[in-house]
Amino acid sequence: MAEFKRIEDADGLTGQTALVRVDFNVPVANGKVTDDTRLRSAVDTVTSLSGKGAKVALLAHFGRPKGEKKPELSLKPVAEAFAGVLGAPVAFAEDCVGEVAENAIASIQGGGVVLLENTRFHAGEEKNDDALADEMAKLGDLYVNDAFSAAHRAHVSTEGLARRLPAYAGRSMERELDALEKALGNPQRPVLAVVGGAKVSTKIDLLKNLVSRVDALAIGGGMANTFLAARGHPVGKSLCEHDLAETCREIEANAKDAGCDIILPQDVVVAKEFAANAPHRTCNIGEVAEDEMILDAGPQTVGLVVIAMDAAKTLVWNGPLGAFETEPFDKATVDAARAAAERAKAGKLIAVAGGGDTVAALNHAGVADDFSFVSTAGGAFLEWMEGKTLPGVEALKG
Known part of the structure; x- marks a missing residue:
């Protein structure tokens, strides 16, 4: 397996915005997350970036909205749950692109965290649409993929952004890749x-x-x-x-x-x-x-x-x-x-x-x-x- 870049390879993160793809497709019942395993797996990456002074903007999908904005598939309850897991405030943006997302990122300080709304509310996400990828890429200075579970999909948030921004593997992703290399790669x-x-x-x-x-x-x-x-x-x-x-x-x-x-x-x-x-x-x-x-x-x-x-x-x-x-x-x-x-x-x-x-x-x-x-x-x-x-x-x- 060709070598991939890791978070420690990124320099000068203070004041930079890291767009981080996470897997927050978690079970939710009555507005509450019932299993926070996937939330906990993202903590290492988020704290590594925020600890270096970066703004952390989290990207995730939730359910199958098929390009439509469906309130019942909003990530807002997940932002609240992740704040509890992280032990720090997590802001929430009502969209993952455009002015709403830009303002949400601008409102947090270096080291702060914001979860952007469900990427699959946009039809272009699963199509890996170039226009959506260009618009989303404007939000950040670097891209980190910490969602191996979605790595078999060529979507905007899993592949398109990596071709537009300096791209790195998150901690959870690198653990997966290192383990797989030991299992079958080498x-x-x-x-x-x-x-x-x-x-x-x-x-x-x-x-x-x-x-x-x-x-x-x-x-x-x-x-x-x-x-x-x-x-x-x-x-x-x-x-x-x-x-x-x-x-x-x-x-x-x-x-x-x-x-x-x-x-x-x-x-x-x-x-x-x-x-x-x-x-x-x-x-x-x-x-x-x-x-x-x-x-x-x-x-x-x-x-x-x-x-x-x-x-x-x-x-x-x-x-x-x-x-x-x-x-x-x-x-x-x-x-x-x-x-x-x-x-x-x-x-x-x-x-x-x-x-x-x-x-x-x-x-x-x-x-x-x-x-x-x-x-x-x-x-x-x-x-x-x-x-x-x-x-x-x-x-x-x-």
Whole structure:
């Protein structure tokens, strides 16, 4: 990965205005923010800039207003919540461009913070419109992107501004990029990838990219059923995309050519109904009855994944190994996650994870804090794992 500029590379910030793209697309109920995780992740960047005397003008989207000004999607409640998290006043501007935004920025002193209104109230934001980008760029002297979660979008606030102003990665963004570089960009080998989830169809690009870049790939969740079926194993009434059998065989062939070992379940946990604490049994992969469905990997399979962890120096994880939301079909995911966390905490493994279900699964296992890095970026993390170019990241490269 080409080097990107960081906040410490910016000089003479006193009196300058930094336009900072943050991810404040947070859950709000009855006008109150119900989860401030994303707000807290922005504090380091904001205080770094304000501490150097810069005016900090925050840019963010909220919801899907589709270019229309919708009061229920205003960021005003978020400004109040962020002030509480930051422990300092946060002004609010009713627009993110034009005279309203200019006056709001002018009204704060060096070191002050203002949150500008929802960038997606303007139709040109998601179109990366040049005119809107030119107008927004007039507000600042430099641009900082601290929203990796939106880096896969080429919008005005994620890409257009970076082409018009001196551009830097914020603290949260640089943590993401540094972790991803360690995971797949320039990793310590061997590299093990654990990929789970419901459907192969949603992760074809991901799997095709990984088999050429990692040394071992463990496949779990519903998508493993499709691979098992492609190998001729019975999967009963399990979730399975039988029409993708040939795709699975192609991926396995590519893995073999690349020297990547594929790890599939050797034993599974099956039940006749998908319900919490439903009657279930563990069996070998050739013993699934027609009226049974595979809902989790078995202990032998978890053991194989753990052996692969012990052989690896780097782990990249995306997706659960089973239906982890429903007990007892969370056991394989929990056991494997705890094994990875134990090795990461002991310094034996660089463990990087990401994707919505992955974060939920690691939190469920109580180990998210013990991984080397857990990305909450969702779509951007997946596109990075797929080997795709992220416009918001590319724009930061020097």
